[in-house]
Ligand code: HEM
């Protein structure tokens with residue numbers, strides 16, 4: 001038996017370490033999308049609620065900055081390993097099967113599990129566009145400004161309203177979110193399994209929880225754009 | 235009386251490791267529901283031999299589901315449509331008269347095709363050699379009760395020890411990962427006191443070998459558990475990961 005050769009680095013790039021990293025970063029991103037989704041819902045409260053929420057976030061300054069860097073690192077590590085796993089799997093198969101079917105339960109192979117790379121890459125491309133449109137989109141300097149309690153803050157609500165009145169945004173955004181929902185459907189349980197938090201006793205519950213999270217996060221994100229789009233007609 | 239069946243097979247034929255392969259259609263008109271799937275291939279081979287053609291090569295030995303020699307893709311599923319059944323124990327009553335069945339070898343870069351449906355699974359032997367053993371005294375048989383083992387540990391270890399190393403997990407895995415096989419061996423030994431001497435190195439050594447053989451990563455599809463003739467649980471994979479992490483942090 002070869003000795004204890006493993007530095008922490010070797011462990012992290014091993015099949016076990018790669019999955020632990022995908023799982024940890026994946027769960028971090030799940031937490032992020034849940035918070036983001038809840039934040040978006042403040043739009044539906046009307047008035048200044050959404051702008052105040054965004055302003056409050058921005059006012060955290062350095063703290064927010066650090067969180068954002070951490071988040072970017074999570075995305076980068078997660079996407080890098082995810083793509084790497086996909087490339088390795090293509091090499092590992094060798095020839096193609098003429099016929100391939102799942103054997104059914106207890107397999108958790110599904111459309112969602114087979115398309116993690118597709119949903120992931122779409123999310124990555126979407127992320128860049130999304131940041132350009134909103135985070136780095138027009139702000140106070142471009143006239144997107146609103147006075148709340150005497151202070152002039154960025155009018156993100158107006159930006160959002162304008163964007164989602166166009167059908168491209170109003171329907172393109174939900175399409176990406178549906179893929180996010182599928183990513184979470186397999187991803188949530190998969191991350192727990194990668195981190196060895198699962199047990200035969202709880203697997204059914206945890207797997208169902210993944211579907212619930214996918215559905216709830218997906219619905220939460222989709223409501224606002226559709227609401228904005230259809231409100232413009234009445 | 236056994237019901238007679240006509241089965242239309244499409245079988246992967248490949249003359250050698252480097253030769254190009256292709257699916258060839260054959261009709262077996264005198265099959266019956268009591269035959270095992272391998273016996274169906276035997277009948278096909280007799281036809282081929284009578285016609286002066288090369289018979290279809292496939293691995294098999296015990297034909298009672300315990301040796302792990304057999305294993306082909308039947309209709310796109312490793313060992314065929316009946317769960318917890320090696321293909322030697324799969325009977326034609328699982329099919330209907332007139333069925334069309336595609337038969338292919340287990341496919342993985344780490345399982346190179348030798349001929350037709352025969353693949354070289356010695357990558358598994360090398361994973362075992364890397365750490366799937368225990369240190370023990372030689373000589374007379376040890377006293378059966380000398381080492382206390384809890385009932386729970388013994389039961390779970392036995393479930394993992396049931397692995398016959400057929401390679402269906404690799405064949406069915408969308409990533410061609412050998413995680414279930416490697417995990418079954420690691421989990422089996424990790425649960426028993428006999429395995430504790432090598433425990434600090436075993437998981438790392440076996441996972442390293444698995445990687446070196448070119449198997450893919452585990453994406454937790456759990457397809458392996460569904461095709462495993464012994465129904466080995468993917469919970470073993472979480473045990474393997476825990477053993478690995480323990481070894482690294484030690
Ligand atoms: C909001 C963004 C995202 C969230 C919430 C998320 C969440 C997750 C979770 C929880 C997992 C399961 C981890 C595991 O199996 O251990 C996962 C897996 C995966 N993610 Fe993401 N992810 C996101 C973005 C991305 C991006 C941008 C990519 C880019 C390519 C990506 C690619 C993948 C892939 C390929 C897997 C499967 C890994 C495997 O096969 O084992 N994800 N994701």
Ligand code: FES
Pocket residue numbers: 293294295296297298299300301302303304305320321322323398
């Ligand atoms: S021939 Fe031995 S398990 Fe099938």
